[in-house]
Amino acid sequence: MIPLLRERFVKKLEWIEEEELIKLAAIGQSSPGAMVVNLNVLIGYRLLGIRGAICAALGTAIPPLIILTFIFYFYDLLINNRYVSSAFRGMRAGVAAVIADIVVNLAAPYLKKEKMLYAFIMIGAFSLSWFFHFNVAVIIVISGILGALVGFVRDRRRQGT
Amino acid sequence: MTLIELFFSFCLIGVLAFGGGYAVLPLIQEQCVEIHGWISMAEFSDLVTISQITPGPIAINSATFVGMKVAGIGGAVVASVGFMIPPFIIVTILFAIYRKYGNQKIIKNILEGLKPAVVGLIAVAAVNVILEAVWGEAEVSIFSADVLTAVITLGAFFFLRKLKTGVIATILTCGAISVFFEIVMSYFA
Numbered sequence: 001m002i003p004l005l006r007e008r009f010v011k012k013l014e015w016i017e018e019e020e021l022i023k024l025a026a027i028g029q030s031s032p033g034a035m036v037v038n039l040n041v042l043i044g045y046r047l048l049g050i051r052g053a054i055c056a057a058l059g060t061a062i063p064p065l066i067i068l069t070f071i072f073y074f075y076d077l078l079i080n081n082r083y084v085s086s087a088f089r090g091m092r093a094g095v096a097a098v099i100a101d102i103v104v105n106l107a108a109p110y111l112k113k114e115k116m117l118y119a120f121i122m123i124g125a126f127s128l129s130w131f132f133h134f135n136v137a138v139i140i141v142i143s144g145i146l147g148a149l150v151g152f153v154r155d156r157r158r159q160g161t
Numbered sequence: 162m163t164l165i166e167l168f169f170s171f172c173l174i175g176v177l178a179f180g181g182g183y184a185v186l187p188l189i190q191e192q193c194v195e196i197h198g199w200i201s202m203a204e205f206s207d208l209v210t211i212s213q214i215t216p217g218p219i220a221i222n223s224a225t226f227v228g229m230k231v232a233g234i235g236g237a238v239v240a241s242v243g244f245m246i247p248p249f250i251i252v253t254i255l256f257a258i259y260r261k262y263g264n265q266k267i268i269k270n271i272l273e274g275l276k277p278a279v280v281g282l283i284a285v286a287a288v289n290v291i292l293e294a295v296w297g298e299a300e301v302s303i304f305s306a307d308v309l310t311a312v313i314t315l316g317a318f319f320f321l322r323k324l325k326t327g328v329i330a331t332i333l334t335c336g337a338i339s340v341f342f343e344i345v346m347s348y349f350a
Contacts, residue, residue, distance in 0.1 A: 090339020147274015
């Protein structure tokens with residue numbers, strides 16, 4: 001997505017510098033919400049203040065809104081058809097594999113020794129959710145606090161000794 | 162009443178959606194399937210499928226789909242707006258902070274803690290999606306498994322991991338295989 005934005009806003013329209021785009025991307029990633037929306041909102045804000053941000057948000061959300069509305073109507077209409085239903089059942093299997101693949105990719109970096117603490121957070125989050133049915137919100141807040149603590153302790157260690 | 166529920170549910174999703182594209186999956190599943198029962202686990206999986214093929218973030222796609230199902234176009238709009246408002250506010254605040262004080266280490270540390278947790282939560286969603294695909298509403302046991310779906314899932318996983326096939330191609334092929342068998346079966350019934 002960032003190459004797309006670079007092409008349009010930096011090169012073609014020259015509304016913003018590449019460096020600025022990258023800084024905004026970093027902010028967008030530090031914030032919750034969809035990265036696409038955040039980054040676009042930031043660019044809008046940077047260019048035209050709040051009005052720019054709102055327009056950017058609308059511009060980002062309206063196409064999916066329209067497209068998904070159509071798709072929903074078709075889905076609703078066709079899902080009772082035996083073959084459409086079968087296709088979706090098959091695709092669910094595909095999605096299951098895709099998400100599993102993604103999890104493996106995302107988890108791999110944490111299986112190194114120096115990332116052990118974070119691996120514990122990962123396994124802990126899974127366990128709390130799966131076995132103890134903790135709310136996602138609670139797990140996220142706990143892990144945020146743990147992250148701050150771990151980072152704090154590590155920084156202290158580096159400074160202290 | 163439902164519109165308000167939709168709005169606040171997706172606001173909550175918006176506030177907690179840290180960690181990239183798939184981070185919203187466990188959040189949407191918890192809110193829309195488990196807590197409010199707006200969509201079934203099967204529909205949730207279909208939502209992910211549809212999102213692979215359409216433009217736009219999964220969250221907005223989901224907000225539209227769930228919103229439509231629950232309360233028509235008004236629901237779709239309310240849910241989408243609900244999702245976007247908290248990040249809108251937070252991102253503007255962060256922009257101001259970064260501008261004035263530069264990158265904040267504590268934010269980085271918090272995110273470092275959040276990322277692995279999100280992976281763990283996506284893993285939970287993954288397990289749920291797999292269980293739904295292979296066992297559906299049935300109780301999980303060796304005998305109640307849908308063998309065809311189980312084979313397709315394992316095969317797809319193999320193709321994705323070892324042969325690095327594309328996501329969309331894999332999902333569509335799985336659908337095609339399922340339809341093929343459905344057509345074949347219809348000649349025997």
